[in-house]
Amino acid sequence: MAAVLEISGLEKTYRSKRRGIRRALDGFDMQVDAGQVHGFLGPNGSGKTTTLKALLGLVRSTGGTMRLLGEPVPDRLPQVAGRVGAIVESPQFFLNFTAQDTLSLLADAGGVRRERVTEVLELVGLRERATERVKTYSLGMKQRLAVASALLKSPTLLILDEPANGLDPGGIREMRTLMRGLAEQGMTVVLSSHILGEVQLICDSVTIISRGRRVAAGPVAEVLAQHSDGGVRVRVDAVTDLPKAASALSAGGARVTTHPDHLVVGGVDRPAWITYMLAQQGVYVSELAPVTVDLESVFLELTATAPVPGQARQVDDSAVVGAGPAPGPHPGPPPGAGNGPAAPQGGWGV
């Protein structure tokens, strides 16, 4: 599949006499193939929006290369802008204009036929409210309008920054259906979101960024698989038998983690081996289930942003990958320390 979005070694450094040097992007890589719905994930302040802004020519990068639809950007951005629909950050519109006016002005500016305005308003469910001023809209309605503005060009590549912000549950489901429908029609969708359950449902692949660097990338299933150790949760009839069971399994070569009411056993090829080993000790299994991971737990692990009881995490306190010095004034945990990953993982050669 051809790549419609390629970023290699992207850097963005902010220099301030007062605050010193801050690397918002520190050699970031990303690739999105045609026809995919791609999730772009990262904690607050990790560089997601800066990346999207750099791609779209709003922010000047200080290093690295970018290509959109095969063209180098920002040099050739004017040539591809007509095929890239985007919303960046929260929806921002002139509040005294109606949705109809807002979109028709954009359509005029971009040379898009006016009929398309009605089509996209219908598509995002704003047809009946199109002649009302944007200032009367809820956040969710503004979000729909933003998506409509991005769809106006009938883009080949759609870049959406937090499109589900402010949407009600029905709206989130509609947005999910819309994304999938657009992808089925051949559109590539890049979706930046913090609603990880949605991302897991919608996206074919993901890129996870932390402190300006990629920490994981690849098909969702692969990323999940790479962060699942194939563990099995084991419960036994009597909780008092857990130490005995743990000793037996450890002696057999398995990795055992003990919890108050169950064990998690890793490094086992066949779960039947567990029942066999425990039966030999006279311990009877009441539950034997594979431990599954979801995108949220993988995200929290990779970015080291899982909440810690009694600690208030600062926005810059997230995982730093690579061997370079920690960017910014709040160095994260060293590689491999804590619950952070030791190195970038995932597909596409990382």
Added chain:
Amino acid sequence: MSLAKAEVRRLFKRRLTRIVLILALLVLAAFPVGFFISSQKASPETRAAAEVEAQQNFDQVSRDHNRMIEQCEAEKAGGSTTTEQMYGPNCGKDWAPTRDQFRAEDYMQYEFNFQEEFPISLFVFSGILAMAAFLIGASFVGAEWNSGGMMNLLLWRPRRLPVLATKLLVLLGGILGVAVVFGALWTAAFWSIGKFDGAVGKLTSGVWQSFALDGVRGVGLILVVAAVGFGLASLGRHTAMALGAATGVFVISEIGLRIALPLVQVPFPDRFYLSTWAGAWFGKEMTIYNYRECDFAQGVCNPGEMLLTWQDAGLVFGIGAVVVLGLAFWTMRRRDIT
């Protein structure tokens, strides 16, 4: 071209543009209405009656004056030594009223004269429209930055300088169109007042040409002010930036410098006030004086003079506009869109 058309639509769709234009139109309309109410066309009968009244007043004042001289001389003959204090030297004979001091016009209701008064009205027109143009220009781009509209637009047209230049040209074109239409209405209104409710005077082609040049200078200033408002708001990425800068310049130039410069004895302090240059621009030229070099204790002083022409004023305003717009375009090119 599609961008320009969209921007024209956006400019005149904006509520602030509409409100400011309506307010400007109302304020401008108040002038011809006021002149229409106060002016009364002089008929031969009213002129004749005024002549008679002027003559009667002259005769009365002359009689009073002569009576005063007689009284003064009588007191003088009686030995009074205070007549000079009461009646002036020579019993006030040197200050006899003259007939030309009693003009018929002074005994008639005000009559508007188009030829004489229209040029001054053009300065008023330009000043009011310049303020409106500043607001419209600043808000046109300031609100775009503030509301995120500029970012949206740049996602569609990722060419920063052409986008800003198109907006500026559309603004100037729009303001020019408004100035031409309003100017035509203004001229027609005052000409009508002169024609039907006053006097038009002698309108030769030279007079009309002079009016046209005054109008062109007025429109030029309106466009420069609009461009500066646009540039300042673009620099600060907010309408308030332009309003704040304008207020600051006004306070510094018209209040601060007026107080400070005479204190530090700067020669020709008037040349540092923007209003001086505006006066030179509108009035074709303006002479300013350096009273600092005068020592009135030595008697009459002829202070040094400096002539400011409308070309000088054009240079000052032009350089100001180019600097502000240059900075606006430079920052548009260099700064990130956040």
